[in-house]
Amino acid sequence: xxxxxxxxxxxxxxxxxxxxxxxxxxxxxxxxxxxxxxxxxxxxxxxxxxxxxxxxxxxxxxxxxxxxxxxxxxxxxxxxxxxxxxxxxxxxxxxxxxxxxxxxxxxxxxxxxxxxxxxxxxxxxxxxxxxxxxxxxxxxxxxxxxxxxxxxxxxxxxxxxxxxxxxxxxxxxxxxxxxxxxxxxxxxxxxxxxxxxxxxxxxxxxxxxxxxxxxxxxxxxxxxxxxxxxxxxxxxxxxx
Amino acid sequence: xxxxxxxxxxxxxxxxxxxxxxxxxxxxxxxxxxxxxxxxxxxxxxxxxxxxxxxxxxxxxxxxxxxxxxxxxxxxxxxxxxxxxxxxxxxxxxxxxxxxxxxxxxxxxxxxxxxxxxxxxxxxxxxxxxxxxxxxxxxxxxxxxxxxxxxxxxxxxxxxxxxxxxxxx
Numbered sequence: 001x002x003x004x005x006x007x008x009x010x011x012x013x014x015x016x017x018x019x020x021x022x023x024x025x026x027x028x029x030x031x032x033x034x035x036x037x038x039x040x041x042x043x044x045x046x047x048x049x050x051x052x053x054x055x056x057x058x059x060x061x062x063x064x065x066x067x068x069x070x071x072x073x074x075x076x077x078x079x080x081x082x083x084x085x086x087x088x089x090x091x092x093x094x095x096x097x098x099x100x101x102x103x104x105x106x107x108x109x110x111x112x113x114x115x116x117x118x119x120x121x122x123x124x125x126x127x128x129x130x131x132x133x134x135x136x137x138x139x140x141x142x143x144x145x146x147x148x149x150x151x152x153x154x155x156x157x158x159x160x161x162x163x164x165x166x167x168x169x170x171x172x173x174x175x176x177x178x179x180x181x182x183x184x185x186x187x188x189x190x191x192x193x194x195x196x197x198x199x200x201x202x203x204x205x206x207x208x209x210x211x212x213x214x215x216x217x218x219x220x221x222x223x224x225x226x227x228x229x230x231x232x233x234x235x236x237x238x239x240x
Numbered sequence: 241x242x243x244x245x246x247x248x249x250x251x252x253x254x255x256x257x258x259x260x261x262x263x264x265x266x267x268x269x270x271x272x273x274x275x276x277x278x279x280x281x282x283x284x285x286x287x288x289x290x291x292x293x294x295x296x297x298x299x300x301x302x303x304x305x306x307x308x309x310x311x312x313x314x315x316x317x318x319x320x321x322x323x324x325x326x327x328x329x330x331x332x333x334x335x336x337x338x339x340x341x342x343x344x345x346x347x348x349x350x351x352x353x354x355x356x357x358x359x360x361x362x363x364x365x366x367x368x369x370x371x372x373x374x375x376x377x378x379x380x381x382x383x384x385x386x387x388x389x390x391x392x393x394x395x396x397x398x399x400x401x402x403x404x405x406x407x408x409x
Contacts, residue, residue, distance in 0.1 A: 016252050017252065017254035017258065021252065025259055029263075037273050043278060051278070054278055114252075121259070124260060
């Protein structure tokens with residue numbers, strides 16, 4: 001799964017790895033870590049510039065999580081929401097600025113333009129939701145929620161669970177992939193058609209890049225918001 | 241140029257594991273590096289602000305209480321001063337009356353004693369003059385008139401004369 005290039009895959013312990021994905025994910029993690037590390041130096045009671053930025057980000061993600069998850073659970077999920085948001089923000093935007101292809105093999109791109117990555121995040125969110133649901137309500141009540149409002153709804157509820165998983169991951173993947181795909185297409189047109197084409201395509205590339213940044217940020221926000229909603233649904237007893 | 245594979249055609253299971261593990265490690269590192277200190281500081285700050293608000297309210301209450309107390313004390317002091325002035329005024333009035341009364345008393349005493357003195361002196365003067373006049377008139381009479389008239393008759397004559405004088409007066 002790639003744009004403008006094939007993948008370098010290898011198998012290790014019976015698992016298939018994609019080198020491009022691994023490098024991108026690692027890079028995204030490092031960028032997030034470096035960013036957060038840089039912003040969290042000299043933490044004082046009266047915040048400085050960097051601390052203000054970090055606190056704003058923390059407040060922002062806490063707001064996302066807190067608006068759908070009530071009470072104590074939202075405090076617990078604050079770190080999760082913050083990390084997820086920061087990672088997705090960086091990962092979504094990474095491919096727009098940095099796209100490394102080496103002899104046709106993609107090594108650096110947006111990790112979230114790969115469905116495997118986004119579906120994994122989606123899976124993690126829903127697993128977390130199940131886990132928190134069981135922890136909050138106990139096995140019996142948690143799984144009884146699938147039978148509400150009546151028993152036949154089990155099919156609908158299970159199906160909903162599956163579609164939640166699918167849409168959460170595919171929405172992010174689709175948005176980021178389309179952004180990158182168009183960027184690659186524009187780049188291809190620019191480099192393939194001589195200097196006139198190159199200059200002509202530059203504003204188009206700029207515009208699309210700006211638009212993609214916007215979409216990337218929105219998608220990071222949407223992903224965290226929807227994840228919080230799915231989790232909040234699982235830790236509340238459904239009213240019949 | 242583009243090569244897409246259908247989802248599931250080649251599932252990179254290793255990537256899934258890699259994403260999960262890297263995400264968890266990232267979460268842990270962020271917790272260690274930034275999350276804990278920043279949330280602690282934010283909590284501390286909100287606590288401090290809450291405390292400040294509380295203490296501000298407390299001190300405002302205290303100030304209001306103090307002002308009220310001072311107001312009450314001021315009123316009390318004014319009242320005290322008023323009563324003090326009133327007492328002083330009354331005392332003054334009484335003293336004035338006393339002094340006037342004493343003066344009047346003394347004046348009347350003086351007057352009466354003076355009158356008594358005058359009366360006494362008058363009496364004395366009268367007695368003296370009576371004596372003097374008697375002896376003088378005797379002398380005069382004895383000088384002017386002859387010595388036929390004795391002292392007894394002369395005294396009687398003078399007495400009758402003086403009595404007539406007193407009545408005339």
